[in-house]
Amino acid sequence: MAPIEVKKICCIGAGYVGGPTCAVIALKCPHIQVTIVDLNQARVDAWNSEDYNLPIYEPGLLEVVKEARGRNLFFSTDVDKGILEADLIFVSVNTPTKKSGVGAGFAADLNYVELATRRIAAIATSNKIVVEKSTVPCRTAESMRTILEANSKPGTRFDILSNPEFLAEGTAIDDLFAPDRVLIGSLQSAEGKDACAALSSVYANWVPRERILTVGLWSSELSKLAANAMLAQRISSVNALSAICEATGANIDEVAHAVGKDSRMGSKFLRASVGFGGSCFQKDILNLVYLSESLHLPEVAAYWRQVVEMNEYQKRRFSKRVVDTLFNTITGKRITVLGFAFKADTGDTRESAAITLIRDFLSERAKVAIYDPKVSEDQIWLDLQEALPTTPLEQSMCADRFV
Numbered sequence: 001m002a003p004i005e006v007k008k009i010c011c012i013g014a015g016y017v018g019g020p021t022c023a024v025i026a027l028k029c030p031h032i033q034v035t036i037v038d039l040n041q042a043r044v045d046a047w048n049s050e051d052y053n054l055p056i057y058e059p060g061l062l063e064v065v066k067e068a069r070g071r072n073l074f075f076s077t078d079v080d081k082g083i084l085e086a087d088l089i090f091v092s093v094n095t096p097t098k099k100s101g102v103g104a105g106f107a108a109d110l111n112y113v114e115l116a117t118r119r120i121a122a123i124a125t126s127n128k129i130v131v132e133k134s135t136v137p138c139r140t141a142e143s144m145r146t147i148l149e150a151n152s153k154p155g156t157r158f159d160i161l162s163n164p165e166f167l168a169e170g171t172a173i174d175d176l177f178a179p180d181r182v183l184i185g186s187l188q189s190a191e192g193k194d195a196c197a198a199l200s201s202v203y204a205n206w207v208p209r210e211r212i213l214t215v216g217l218w219s220s221e222l223s224k225l226a227a228n229a230m231l232a233q234r235i236s237s238v239n240a241l242s243a244i245c246e247a248t249g250a251n252i253d254e255v256a257h258a259v260g261k262d263s264r265m266g267s268k269f270l271r272a273s274v275g276f277g278g279s280c281f282q283k284d285i286l287n288l289v290y291l292s293e294s295l296h297l298p299e300v301a302a303y304w305r306q307v308v309e310m311n312e313y314q315k316r317r318f319s320k321r322v323v324d325t326l327f328n329t330i331t332g333k334r335i336t337v338l339g340f341a342f343k344a345d346t347g348d349t350r351e352s353a354a355i356t357l358i359r360d361f362l363s364e365r366a367k368v369a370i371y372d373p374k375v376s377e378d379q380i381w382l383d384l385q386e387a388l389p390t391t392p393l394e395q396s397m398c399a400d401r402f403v
């Protein structure tokens, strides 16, 4: 069979993953037309804005978009046209933790993935390679295949790949330019391997072949959850040690430095902090907990759940420390929070530890001033209103302008 040549790519979802990932593909593959589609008109308008007021901030992203946009990179709300024209479709939609129903609070909400998949099935009139880019529970590709096969037009074939994204917000462009690895999961059939080869060839335009790992579909899906769970576990481990340090007089930076010098361990991800935030770590571990429980592995589920519980403990401990240090009361005291996003070099506030801390400070009736160069005042109010639906924010904060 002749190798499949990818000429047109469509990415469904113009968010923190779809946007940067496919912008970099367009930059590195000028011979491929890349269209990123999204239902959110405001987001697409921002990607298309004349003054490049992009909807997300990432160092280096602006330069990539400036070079590729209008050349072979396009942003649109016309999802159907994007699907129709593409040889290969990335599904990069959100998969948040379910808020209600079975698995609420743990399982991933796959509604957006399902809707995007149904749209592909309804619209496609030619063969497509459909790539799961979103982080999904193990075996989601199977459900996608069932949906696609049950709803497709006669003679249209779909090959499904898993290609989880390992970029870190804040360093996304560097990570995409020089990834530690690109992981592609496929069925081991001849067709699956051909689809895998087609996607590998796209990445091979700039990623060394030895860094492109090809595995089975389920291994690929699980590897993403495993990687995030193990990264978060390191953070919770060092944070747990920081509590012991504070009680004993040991210094966590010295301990972490000494531990990280071990070549089996390495020094990254060993900085004690107020706890991890962001849209992924907690969501993906809870997803793993849910998966473990569904597989009747309660000990495994309890093990991973503890990583999240330690993170909550660390945030509580930090707030309490602030109160203790300020003579056991912060009522009426002005506390300035520098940084509202979940980490540096991003404007993403999802699950930011700052939100929890500010909630705690406000419940002690402190006056809080907040500053973040990459987060708009509107976004800050929105997040606080969501976190504190019953607290009269204006009353506690109106006297304080944001710095």
Ligand code: NAI
Pocket: 012, 013, 014, 015, 016, 017, 018, 037, 038, 039, 040, 043, 079, 092, 093, 094, 095, 112, 115, 116, 133, 134, 135, 136, 165, 166, 167, 168, 169, 279, 280
């Ligand atoms: P996001 O919320 O920033 O972007 C998702 C976009 O998909 C939204 O703009 C939404 O409007 C759009 N969308 C949803 N349903 C759609 C549909 N049916 N048709 C068209 N557009 C649709 O989410 P983000 O952060 O980009 O995450 C996407 C996936 O990537 C998630 O599964 C996440 O776990 C995973 N991931 C995220 C990373 C991150 O750093 N944010 C890193 C690695 C993976």
